[in-house]
Each structure stands twice: as structure tokens, then as C-alpha cells.
Amino acid sequence: MRFLKSLFKDKLAASSLVVILAVIIIGVFAPVFAPHDPLEVNISKKYAGSSWEYLLGTDQLGRCVLSRLIYGIRPSILWVMAALMLSVLIGAVLGFIAGYFKGKVDALIMRVCDIMLSFPGYVMPIAFVGIFGVGLENILIAFIIMKWAWFTRVIRTSVMQYTELEYIQFAKAAGVNHFKIIRRHLIPVTLADIAVISSSSVCSMILQISGFSFLGLGVQAPAPEWGMMLNEARSVMFTRPELMLAPGIAIITVVFAFNFLSDSLQTIFDPKLMKSKKIRTEKVEA
Amino acid sequence: MLQVKRVEKSYAKGGIFSKERQQVLNRVTFDCREGECLGIIGESGSGKSTLGRLILGIEKPDSGSVLFDGKKLKKSLSKSGIISVVFQNYKSSINPFFTVQQAIMEPMEITSRNTMESRKKVVWLLNQVGLPSSYLNKYPHELSGGEVQRVCIARAISTEPKCIILDEAISSLDVSIQTQILELLKRLKDTHNISYLFITHDIQSAAYICDRIIIFKNGQIEEIVKTENLKNTQSAYAKQLLKSLMIY
Numbered sequence: 106m107r108f109l110k111s112l113f114k115d116k117l118a119a120s121s122l123v124v125i126l127a128v129i130i131i132g133v134f135a136p137v138f139a140p141h142d143p144l145e146v147n148i149s150k151k152y153a154g155s156s157w158e159y160l161l162g163t164d165q166l167g168r169c170v171l172s173r174l175i176y177g178i179r180p181s182i183l184w185v186m187a188a189l190m191l192s193v194l195i196g197a198v199l200g201f202i203a204g205y206f207k208g209k210v211d212a213l214i215m216r217v218c219d220i221m222l223s224f225p226g227y228v229m230p231i232a233f234v235g236i237f238g239v240g241l242e243n244i245l246i247a248f249i250i251m252k253w254a255w256f257t258r259v260i261r262t263s264v265m266q267y268t269e270l271e272y273i274q275f276a277k278a279a280g281v282n283h284f285k286i287i288r289r290h291l292i293p294v295t296l297a298d299i300a301v302i303s304s305s306s307v308c309s310m311i312l313q314i315s316g317f318s319f320l321g322l323g324v325q326a327p328a329p330e331w332g333m334m335l336n337e338a339r340s341v342m343f344t345r346p347e348l349m350l351a352p353g354i355a356i357i358t359v360v361f362a363f364n365f366l367s368d369s370l371q372t373i374f375d376p377k378l379m380k381s382k383k384i385r386t387e388k389v390e391a
Numbered sequence: 392m393l394q395v396k397r398v399e400k401s402y403a404k405g406g407i408f409s410k411e412r413q414q415v416l417n418r419v420t421f422d423c424r425e426g427e428c429l430g431i432i433g434e435s436g437s438g439k440s441t442l443g444r445l446i447l448g449i450e451k452p453d454s455g456s457v458l459f460d461g462k463k464l465k466k467s468l469s470k471s472g473i474i475s476v477v478f479q480n481y482k483s484s485i486n487p488f489f490t491v492q493q494a495i496m497e498p499m500e501i502t503s504r505n506t507m508e509s510r511k512k513v514v515w516l517l518n519q520v521g522l523p524s525s526y527l528n529k530y531p532h533e534l535s536g537g538e539v540q541r542v543c544i545a546r547a548i549s550t551e552p553k554c555i556i557l558d559e560a561i562s563s564l565d566v567s568i569q570t571q572i573l574e575l576l577k578r579l580k581d582t583h584n585i586s587y588l589f590i591t592h593d594i595q596s597a598a599y600i601c602d603r604i605i606i607f608k609n610g611q612i613e614e615i616v617k618t619e620n621l622k623n624t625q626s627a628y629a630k631q632l633l634k635s636l637m638i639y
């Protein structure tokens with residue numbers, strides 16, 4: 106509750122959250138919101154300008170751009186978020202184990218991470234797609250395989266920094282069991298870090314997935330996807346620039362929203378910062 | 392009551408493949424009687440905090456043993472509720488998401504299951520350390536350093552330990568608050584018959600509260616003296632330490 110309250114005090118964070126939630130809801134209930142079938146081809150109406158029937162006009166095959174944009178939320182945002190959550194989950198579990206227990210377990214997990222991280226970011230998904238074929242699922246799987254190592258590393262560092270704190274030392278000394286310590290003392294303090302890293306990396310993942318679709322390795326035509334819509338609009342970039350604007354602005358808006366939200370989360374999750382903010386405003390009022 | 396026998400500890404130095412080790416504690420032997428306050432004085436890096444951690448059982452000694460009433464316990468001393476601890480840094484001594492009540496209840500939850508009774512006890516404990524019961528629902532960042540340290544002391548005595556390790560417990564406080572906490576500690580010692588292991592680098596506060604003082608240097612005991620005889624120390628290091636003391 107306190108979290109929501111402080112979130113809504115920050116107008117930028119609140120509006121970012123509203124944008125993100127709206128996008129998610131529209132994506133989940135795409136058939137309700139989309140005015141047309143995104144795959145319905147109507148050559149006679151190709152490159153139509155915006156009208157009441159087609160709010161954002163139509164593309165080179167006469168398909169409704171707005172509907173394609175709405176259906177495109179699913180692969181561009183929802184699946185990316187699912188993949189992200191899965192890799193954060195793997196990263197969190199391994200990161201907590203490595204950071205809390207340290208020693209040999211830590212060394213083992215970190216060496217595996219090092220191996221995973223030694224591949225350049227784009228090579229792994231491309232190799233994966235090369236072996237298992239083109240498609241969104243394969244790209245997402247490749248992303249999860251790539252990203253967990255990075256999350257493990259970051260979360261481990263955050264956990265390590267907190268395990269040295271004296272209240273955790275005290276809990277250890279008092280004989281509180283390890284899982285209870287992790288649950289009560291470590292997860293609340295590291296959650297802020299985890300939320301911030303995952304919300305900031307969701308942007309890069311959205312962009313990368315769109316990038317792969319732009320290259321034709323991800324989602325396959327005719328299924329709608331924002332990166333691919335950009336690619337399709339590329340051929341008519343100078344004659345019909347508005348076709349590029351729609352998916353472009355959509356990507357930018359969502360990425361901005363996630364970035365602003367992650368920025369604000371950082372301050373919201375810190376009970377000390379919250380308090381100091383309050384004191385400051387009280388002083389100003391007095 | 393508490394005996395430390397020929398305890399040694401060393402840490403690996405350098406990377407994974409380095410065999411080099413740094414000796415931190417070197418055959419430390421002493422005992423602490425019931426109701427006694429034993430001071431451990433040494434420079435930073437002399438290994439006195441490590442000694443505290445070994446006695447608590449957070450770490451294990453390479454050799455030697457920590458005995459209680461002449462016996463070696465299966466569980467560590469701190470887990471059996473015999474020893475508790477107050478740390479130096481009041482900023483990180485309590486989980487920032489915990490209220491005072493939750494913080495004090497934490498060690499009690501392990502020993503007793505009765506939450507209603509523990510709640511009553513928390514109020515009593517707060518009064519013992521001179522805080523009003525209105526502090527129950529405060530968060531640590533709303534308290535001053537001295538108040539946090541009082542809460543930590545309340546948390547430490549909540550399991551009714553025989554001994555408390557005060558690891559630089561007052562070093563990060565103001566001088567005026569230091570005396571208040573020292574007074575509090577003295578009072579608690581008399582009413583609860585607790586013995587203290589007072590780890591510090593400050594001779595004056597140690598002389599104020601301790602019955603005996605161990606002078607610690609480079610992981611070894613230089614000398615053990617009674618506080619009354621502090622002026623007549625034998626070892627060269629102890630003399631030098633006393634000389635370097637500022638006289639007001």
C-alpha cells in the first residue's frame with residue numbers, strides 16, 4: 106500500500122505505470138480493442154491515409170496499421186516480459202545462492218556465468234536461430250539462456266553487499282535459518298535492485314527483439330510485430346513516412362515508460378530516501 | 392564460565408590459487424567469569440572483532456576451542472542463546488524494513504513460540520533500556536544512533552543470555568551518549584547478572600566499565616590486567632598504549 110501511495114505521488118512514475126499497464130491490457134485483450142483483423146489483406150485500400158475506418162491508415166497490403174500495432178504488443182512486449190521474468194527468476198535463485206552461501210558454490214556458479222557472458226550478445230541468439238530455425242520462440246529461448254547469467258551476476262553482487270550488514274550477521278548468530286534470513290532480510294532489500302535492473306533491461310530486450318524481427322530472424326510474416334512493421338515500412342520510407350512513425354513511436358513510448366518507471370522505482374523502494382523526501386517537503390512548507 | 396582455549400584463525404590471502412594465509416589470531420587463551428565485564432583492547436586490525444565472531448560461532452576457529460562451563464557445545468554459543476551481540480554500526484544493525492518490535496522479536500521467535508507473551512516482553516525490554524513503549528512501531532531510520540543502540544541492547548538481552556559481546560558497541564556514538572549507554576550497560580549487568588565482552592579501542596570507556604582488561608596486539612594477548620592495576624602494566628605495548636592516551 107505504502108508502495109502504491111508513494112508511486113502515485115511521483116507523477117512521472119504514475120503515468121509511466123499507467124502507460125505500461127494500458128499497453129499490457131490492450132495487448133492481452135487485443136481482439137477486443139483491434140478494429141480489424143490484423144492479417145486481413147485488402148489490396149484495393151493499400152496505403153490509405155487515416156480515416157474513421159482505419160485510424161492509422163493501411164500498409165502496403167491494405168492491412169489496418171492500428172490493428173497490427175495492437176496485435177504486435179503480444180510478441181513485442183508481452184512475450185519479452187515473460188522471457189525477462191523467467192531469466193530474472195533463474196538469475197535471482199542462482200544469485201541468492203551464490204551471494205549468500207559464497208565459497209565453492211559461488212565460484213562454480215560464477216564460472217558458468219563467465220562462460221555464458223563471454224559470448225557476444227548477438228552471436229548466441231543468431232547461432233541458436235541458425236540451429237533451431239527462425240521464429241520468436243527460439244529467439245526468446247536464446248535470450249533466456251543468454252540473460253540469466255547477467256542477472257545472476259548483478260543480483261549476486263547486490264546480495265553480497267547486504268549479507269555483510271550487521272543485522273544479517275546478528276540473525277545468523279541468533280540461529281535464524283538461512284531461508285528465513287533470505288526471505289525476511291535479503292529479499293526485501295534486494296527487491297529494489299532487482300526491480301530496477303529488470304525494468305531497465307526490459308527496454309534493451311524489447312529493442313533487441315524488435316531488432317531481430319527487423320532483420321527477419323524473429324516473428325515471421327504475416328504475423329504483426331513492431332520491429333517487422335518497421336522493416337516493411339522501410340521500403341516506402343520516403344513516400345509514406347507515417348507507416349514508419351506508428352511502430353516507431355509505439356516502441357519509443359513503451360521504452361520511455363519503462364525507463365522512467367525504473368528510475369522512480371529506485372527512489373520509491375528505499376525507505377530512507379522516502380523519509381528524507383518527506384522531511385524536505387515539510388521543511389519547505391514551514 | 393566462558394573459556395577460550397588456544398584459538399587460532401587465519402584467512403586465505405590473495406586469489407583462489409594462492410596458498411598464502413594471514414594469521415589473524417594466534418593461540419588466544421582466556422576466560423570470562425559469570426557477571427564479569429572483560430575488556431578487549433587493541434588497535435584496528437588486531438583481530439579483536441574476529442575473536443568476537445569466533446566466540447559467537449559465526450566463524451569457526453582453525454584450532455582450539457570455545458568452551459562454556461568447561462564443555463564444548465554442539466550448537467554454537469549464540470545459537471543456544473548463551474551469548475548475544477551488539478555491533479558497532481548502528482546504521483545497519485536493524486533491518487530498515489523492520490519496526491523496533493519486529494527487530495526485538497526476531498531472536499525471541501527462535502526460543503519461544505508464544506507470540507503474545509513475547510510482545511509483552513518487548514515492552515518490558517524497551518523499558519529496561521530506557522525507551523518508551525511508543526517506540527514499538529517506529530522504524531530504525533526514525534531513531535537516533537543512541538536509541539538504535541538501546542534497541543540493539545534490548546534485542547541482545549531478549550533471550551536472557553549469560554554473556555553479551557559488545558563489539559565496539561559505543562564507539563560510533565557521541566561522547567555524551569556513550570556515557571549514557573555505559574550507565575545503562577552497568578545497570579543491566581547488575582540487574583540481570585550478565586557478563587560482557589567489551590571489545591573496543593577506547594581505553595577510557597573500557598576502564599570505566601570493565602573489571603579486567605585484555606590488551607590485544609597482532610592477534611595475541613599481550614597482557615591481562617585488572618582495571619585497578621591498569622597503571623602498573625608490565626608489557627611494553629601496554630605502557631605505550633597508555634602513554635599515547637590523551638589526558639584531559
